Amino acid sequence: MTVGELSVVVHRDAEVLAAAAAARLMVRIVDAQHARGRASIVLTGGGVGIGTLKALNASPARHAIDWGALDIWWGDERFVAPGDPERNERQADEALLDHVPVDPARVHRMPADTGGSPESAAEQYADELSKAARAGADLPRFDVLMLGVGPEGHVASIFPESPAAYDEGLVTAVRNCPKPPPTRVSLTFGTITSADEVWLLAAGEGKAEAVGLALAGAGRVQIPAAGARGGVRTLWLVDEAAAVNVPPELRLRRS
Numbered sequence: 001m002t003v004g005e006l007s008v009v010v011h012r013d014a015e016v017l018a019a020a021a022a023a024r025l026m027v028r029i030v031d032a033q034h035a036r037g038r039a040s041i042v043l044t045g046g047g048v049g050i051g052t053l054k055a056l057n058a059s060p061a062r063h064a065i066d067w068g069a070l071d072i073w074w075g076d077e078r079f080v081a082p083g084d085p086e087r088n089e090r091q092a093d094e095a096l097l098d099h100v101p102v103d104p105a106r107v108h109r110m111p112a113d114t115g116g117s118p119e120s121a122a123e124q125y126a127d128e129l130s131k132a133a134r135a136g137a138d139l140p141r142f143d144v145l146m147l148g149v150g151p152e153g154h155v156a157s158i159f160p161e162s163p164a165a166y167d168e169g170l171v172t173a174v175r176n177c178p179k180p181p182p183t184r185v186s187l188t189f190g191t192i193t194s195a196d197e198v199w200l201l202a203a204g205e206g207k208a209e210a211v212g213l214a215l216a217g218a219g220r221v222q223i224p225a226a227g228a229r230g231g232v233r234t235l236w237l238v239d240e241a242a243a244v245n246v247p248p249e250l251r252l253r254r255s
Contacts (some may be wrong), residue, residue, distance in 0.1 A: 018051030046148030077110035118173035157186035198230035212245025
């Protein structure tokens with residue numbers, strides 16, 4: 001695995017953090033589309049993740065994005081019935097995707113629970129990833145892969161010491177998740193670390209310990225956020241409350 005530069009940006013609060021992340025995401029998408037005619041991003045749920053999508057929708061600059069040339073994936077999903085309010089995709093639709101002219105064929109949704117198993121859903125999503133892969137690669141190119149960070153350090157649906165932390169496939173089924181709903185589908189470390197840029201979003205004092213441990217070099221099985229690294233860049237976007245344990249030398253700037 002190639003590991004790129006690591007940066008930490010600290011913002012005043014969760015609202016400013018979401019707005020700043022949205023602005024960064026717009027620029028990154030537009031730059032990628034200018035360079036090669038398309039872009040590909042991986043979305044996350046959670047307060048800041050969905051807040052970022054809401055801020056993106058609220059910005060007039062969203063019209064600079066060619067929405068028809070954007071591939072959208074998810075880092076994890078709750079394996080519940082289609083349309084369930086717990087689904088990350090439903091929250092993303094309401095926050096952004098229902099309001100912009102995305103190409104439905106390029107919105108890659110993880111399968112919902114329609115009577116099958118999460119293992120089957122993981123296989124289906126892995127197959128979709130493989131079909132979209134670049135020549136000679138197992139995965140498509142992800143320009144930006146966004147992840148929320150849980151208070152115990154989980155990312156996507158990879159929780160500390162869980163089987164998902166050891167899975168060497170592309171996508172994994174998650175059962176008995178310590179955070180409800182208990183059954184999920186998640187990208188693995190191997191897929192996450194294939195991204196050009198991995199952005200980790202964390203706000204609130206409840207995330208401070210996990211952020212500090214991840215940046216202090218904890219193992220990825222114990223603190224999964226520590227293992228989420230991008231090939232070109234790893235960017236931590238945090239608010240002041242979540243940043244109390246971040247070493248001053250790691251802070252890129254503050255706003």
